[in-house]
Amino acid sequence: MSKxxxxxxxxxxxxxxINFLLRRNIDVVATDDHLNESRQVELRKLGIEVxxxxxxxxxxxxxxxxxxxxxxxxxxxxxxxxREAAAQHKDLKTELDIAYEWESQRVGGAxxxxxxxxxxxxxxxxxxxxxxxxxxxxxxxACGNTEVPLVDAIDMEVDSFVVEASSFRLAFIExxxxxxxxxxxxxxxxxxxxxxxxxxxxAKARIWRNVRPTDTAxxxxxxxxxxxxxxxxxxxxxxxxxxGDYRNIDGTLTGPQGAIVSxxxxxxxxxxxxxxxxxxxxxxxxxxxxxMAHAATALSTYEAPHxxxxxxxxxxxxxxxxxxxxxxxHAVVTALRxxxxxxxxxxxxxxxxxxxxxxVEASRVKSVVAIGDxxxxxxxxxxxxxxxxxxxxxxxxxxxxxxxxxxxxxxxxSPGCTSFDWYGGYAERGDHFAGLVRQYxxxxxxxxxxx
Numbered sequence: 124m125s126k127x128x129x130x131x132x133x134x135x136x137x138x139x140x141i142n143f144l145l146r147r148n149i150d151v152v153a154t155d156d157h158l159n160e161s162r163q164v165e166l167r168k169l170g171i172e173v174x175x176x177x178x179x180x181x182x183x184x185x186x187x188x189x190x191x192x193x194x195x196x197x198x199x200x201x202x203x204x205x206r207e208a209a210a211q212h213k214d215l216k217t218e219l220d221i222a223y224e225w226e227s228q229r230v231g232g233a234x235x236x237x238x239x240x241x242x243x244x245x246x247x248x249x250x251x252x253x254x255x256x257x258x259x260x261x262x263x264x265a266c267g268n269t270e271v272p273l274v275d276a277i278d279m280e281v282d283s284f285v286v287e288a289s290s291f292r293l294a295f296i297e298x299x300x301x302x303x304x305x306x307x308x309x310x311x312x313x314x315x316x317x318x319x320x321x322x323x324x325x326a327k328a329r330i331w332r333n334v335r336p337t338d339t340a341x342x343x344x345x346x347x348x349x350x351x352x353x354x355x356x357x358x359x360x361x362x363x364x365x366x367g368d369y370r371n372i373d374g375t376l377t378g379p380q381g382a383i384v385s386x387x388x389x390x391x392x393x394x395x396x397x398x399x400x401x402x403x404x405x406x407x408x409x410x411x412x413x414x415m416a417h418a419a420t421a422l423s424t425y426e427a428p429h430x431x432x433x434x435x436x437x438x439x440x441x442x443x444x445x446x447x448x449x450x451x452x453h454a455v456v457t458a459l460r461x462x463x464x465x466x467x468x469x470x471x472x473x474x475x476x477x478x479x480x481x482x483v484e485a486s487r488v489k490s491v492v493a494i495g496d497x498x499x500x501x502x503x504x505x506x507x508x509x510x511x512x513x514x515x516x517x518x519x520x521x522x523x524x525x526x527x528x529x530x531x532x533x534x535x536x537s538p539g540c541t542s543f544d545w546y547g548g549y550a551e552r553g554d555h556f557a558g559l560v561r562q563y564x565x566x567x568x569x570x571x572x573x574x
Contacts, residue, residue, distance in 0.1 A: 125149075131202075133166065143275070152174065221274055236283070237406040239252070239286070240290070241306055241307025245307065246287060252406050264281045305341035305343075305363075305405065306353070315474050339360070341362075344366070364401065369401040396427070403422075432458050432461065433557075436561060441532050454537070459484040463487060465534075466527045467488050468535065493511055517556055
């Protein structure tokens with residue numbers, strides 16, 4: 124009798140992995156550091172063994188008696204189950220490898236995959252690529268580090284996949300590959316999951332670990348670490364931006380075969396929008412899944428997802444933007460580069476990152492409203508550089524920003540930190556901010572208030 128798979132971590136991806144394996148009649152043992160009674164009952168109804176918060180000895184036995192260990196994305200490199208699997212030379216397989224291995228055995232052959240990784244911009248680029256493939260008439264789906272894990276997607280009636288590949292999912296892969304794969308950027312993040320910047324970089328680089336000569340690896344100009352690994356990719360290589368293969372020439376997004384679309388036709392054309400659009404085009408064109416006309420059609424109608432430098436409204440010449448998804452300094456810097464005079468609302472729960480990186484674009488910052496657990500740190504890094512005020516609530520942050528901003532300024536919520544000090548997630552934080560801003564703008568308009 125074959126040994127069961129040990130699935131550690133029962134969140135969205137973990138539960139999807141369990142159900143995927145059960146659909147294939149593979150025995151599973153499920154465990155997590157935190158399993159309430161109702162979740163245990165729910166899991167046991169699936170007919171599997173459930174172990175809550177295993178002790179060191181129990182964990183050792185669970186690993187020893189498993190065929191392999193399937194850690195959920197939330198299980199960090201430092202977790203005891205990862206160390207125990209390494210000590211016992213037991214395979215670790217994330218959902219990307221599990222799904223890919225089955226897809227590779229599919230009757231008729233594996234369906235095409237394009238994949239995206241990077242510190243920031245993954246979700247937007249994935250959604251752009253999905254839109255381009257849909258414009259090409261393909262039944263495709265954005266999956267991986269989205270609401271749909273790859274192990275769910277491969278059981279769907281689709282003909283291709285656009286995979287958002289986070290470092291959490293890439294860290295342990297051995298077999299996963301994509302016909303075209305892009306690495307957008309690299310900067311400090313997730314050091315609460317990875318043991319070091321070195322292992323974080325190594326995880327990202329694994330996206331090109333299994334490329335074939337016919338595949339395409341795509342990197343972005345100006346990203347030194349990315350380009351260094353791109354040079355070693357054993358396949359066709361393309362560079363986006365600068366003087367690369369896909370670039371912006373006099374306001375026109377251009378590829379090796381010519382003009383794709385004018386930046387003026389995009390719904391939004393901030394610098395990172397153009398870069399992401401070029402990467403998405405490269406993924407779809409280089410993989411042969413779409414052409415330039417499909418890219419132009421999709422990109423000219425594409426709207427950025429919520430909480431990613433999302434325009435909320437304007438009054439008295441001041442524009443307000445929600446960039447709550449920016450939970451790293453690198454993401455804040457990217458957002459700032461789209462504007463000239465910003466009242467920046469920043470702070471929250473830091474992930475152990477160097478928030479001082481934000482000051483790289485201090486020349487674009489008019490003043491700062493510091494919020495959350497990191498308010499004091501934000502105040503310190505901008506001390507002597509820009510005026511800083513501290514707000515003890517999002518309501519107060521909006522009020523302070525309104526007082527600080529004047530015509531031609533932008534008020535930008537781009538926290539550089541997680542939201543878990545005040546909120547349950549970045550979307551909740553962004554929704555609350557946007558609601559407060561709309562209330563403020565409505566009040567200004569209805570009362571004819573002049574600051």
